[in-house]
Amino acid sequence: MKKTEKSSSPIIQDRWVRWVALTTTVLAVCAAVSSMKGSSNSTKVQIWTTKESNQWQFYQAKSIKKYLMQLQQDNFKAQCMNEPDSQKKVYYDSKLKYYNEKIKQYEEEEKVIKSDAEKLNKEQDTFKLRGGQFSDAVMLLQVAIMLSSIAALLKKNMLWYVGMIFGAAGIIFMINGFTLVLPFLYNI
Numbered sequence: 803m804k805k806t807e808k809s810s811s812p813i814i815q816d817r818w819v820r821w822v823a824l825t826t827t828v829l830a831v832c833a834a835v836s837s838m839k840g841s842s843n844s845t846k847v848q849i850w851t852t853k854e855s856n857q858w859q860f861y862q863a864k865s866i867k868k869y870l871m872q873l874q875q876d877n878f879k880a881q882c883m884n885e886p887d888s889q890k891k892v893y894y895d896s897k898l899k900y901y902n903e904k905i906k907q908y909e910e911e912e913k914v915i916k917s918d919a920e921k922l923n924k925e926q927d928t929f930k931l932r933g934g935q936f937s938d939a940v941m942l943l944q945v946a947i948m949l950s951s952i953a954a955l956l957k958k959n960m961l962w963y964v965g966m967i968f969g970a971a972g973i974i975f976m977i978n979g980f981t982l983v984l985p986f987l988y989n990i
Contacts, residue, residue: 815957818959819954819957822950822953822954822962823954825950825962825965825966825969826947826950826951826954829943829946829947829950829965829969829972830943830947832939832943832969832972832973832976833939833940833943833944833947833972835976836936836937836939836940836943836972836975836976836979837936837940839932839936839976839979839980840933840936840937840939840940840979843929843930843932843933843936843979844929844933846926846929847926847929847930847933850922850923850925850926850929851926853922854919854922854923854926857915857918857919857922858919860915861912861915861916861919864908864911864912864915865908865912867904867908868904868905868908868909868912871901871904871905871908872901872905874897874901875898875901875902875905878894878897878898878901879898881894882894882895882898928982931982931988932979932980932982933979934988935975935976935978935979935982935987935988936975936976936979938972938975938987938990939972939973939975939976939979940972941972942968942969942971942972942975943968943969943972943973943976945965945968945972946965946966946967946968946969946972947965947969948965949961949962949964949965949968950962950965950966950969953965974987975987
């Protein structure tokens with residue numbers, strides 16, 4: 803009796819290997835794009851962290867200047883209370899007016915600086931979210947590439963199908979890295 807072997811035709815196998823090669827190439831391109839965008843967002847997080855830190859230092863400098871003006875204002879108020887000379891009182895009053903204006907100016911500047919720092923913090927959070935999505939995409943795409951490569955070597959269709967599932971998930975994470983429309987993916 804002849805032993806019958808179960809195998810698909812070489813033409814079908816050749817066509818299947820081409821599909822595996824094509825999908826693996828597409829997955830590799832997606833992984834490269836995700837890796838590049840993840841690195842870009844990581845760099846932006848670092849830059850924005852520095853910018854935010856600079857803003858808060860600027861805010862502190864303005865707060866210190868305002869406090870010094872308040873101290874000087876209090877000092878002049880105390881001196882003005884004990885001053886019988888009207889010329890000196892006029893001088894003290896003009897200085898008090900100047901200090902009041904400077905204190906108001908510093909308070910307004912503090913508000914703007916604080917708003918800018920908070921805006922930088924929000925942008926930084928967005929970069930972190932995007933970077934996380936791209937990192938997850940790279941990981942899933944690399945698993946998909948590995949499974950597809952092994953599938954081609956071993957001629958196992960099932961490994962390729964599993965790889966395509968990982969690849970599809972990786973592509974979803976990559977797209978979400980660009981759009982951030984699927985918030986449930988942020989904490990996976």
